[in-house]
Amino acid sequence: MSVLCIVAHPDDEVLGVGGTLARHAADGDDVHICILSDGVTSRYDNVEAADVEIEQRRQRAQMAADTLGVTVSLYGFPDNSFDTVPLLDIVQTIEAEIDEQNPDIVYTHHYGDLNVDHELTCRATITATRPLTDSSVDRVLAFETLSASEWSVPRPDNAFQPTSFVDVTDSLDTKSEALSVYEQELREPPHPRTIDTVRKNADVWGSKVGVPAAEPFELLREVNR
Template identity: 75%
Template sequence: MSVLCIVAHPDDEVLGVGGTLACHVATGSDVHVCILSDGVTSRYDDEGAADEEIHRRESRARRSCSILGTTVSQYDFPDNRFDTVPLLDIVQTVEAEIEEHDPEVVYTHHYGDLNVDHELTCRATVTATRPLPASGVNRVLAFETLSASEWAVPDSSNSFQPTSFVDIGDTLETKLDALSVYEGELRDSPHPRTAKTVRKNATVWGSKSGVEAAEPFEMLREIRRYNSS
């Protein structure tokens, strides 16, 4: 099976779906991560300093994905400014990734996240995975991103309501190892983006779904194909 994960920034792939990606790898799937932005340029006024950090983040993304067992591609859409580029450009990038990797399962951000890049990544992914006759995508799932999903503007129409859970009891440590590569993105407690909170969050979702640790997902689209012969 082929699996594709579409995220806005380096570290989103670990925070949201790292344990699940490692599970796919462990069961023999081909897993690829597509990162659409460097995730740092919005923090810098100095272009030289930004370039140095971009290179560091790209290197960390490769290391993190190596720990998870996935391949990775990285793009340069403007950090925290996805709303300044045509959505079609993002859609076409995702479509190219889908054409290259031919995934059956696609993971992406939740549409209600506070971060505009997350929101538009989800929209672009849903557009790119629309169920055309030639499409091989059977499932599109949205994941939770700590400090983005739970901080969104409260509205019943965009709240994260998981419908699917993956037991990551065997891969939680792998997820945390991959997360540790992004040490510069981790915060001090009680911020939600800490290794301790990530572990606790997995335990809470696990308790809600009857396992030791879990990652939650909202199903955006599922197509069940049955062979009638």
């Protein structure tokens, strides 16, 4: 099985779906992560300082991927400014990844996230994975990203309502190890983006579906061939 995870920023892949990706890899699946932005440039006015942090962030993304047992590619769309570039550019980047990886399953952000990059990544992914005759993609699933999904303005049409769950009991430690690579992106409690909170969140979702730890997903599209 081939798996593609499409995210906006480095660390989104681990926060949202790290346990599931690690489980796929442990099961022998071919897993690749596509990260669309450096996740840094919006924080800096100084170009040189931004370049240093971008390189460090890329290195961390590679380290996290190695920990999960997957591969990764990184792109340079503007951080927290996906709404300033043509959506078609993002769609075509994702389409190229799909052509190369030929995935059966695609994971991406939830469409109702507070972060505009997450929202547009989901929209571009749904466009790039439209169910054409020659598409390899059978399932598209959206994951939650702590401090983005639950902080959005609540509306009936944007709530994260998971319909599919993956038991990550055996891969939760690997997820935690990969997340620790992004130490600079973690926060002190009480905050959603801590390793302890991420683990507790997996425990809560697991309890809801009868396993020790789980990651939740909203099924966006499924084609049974």
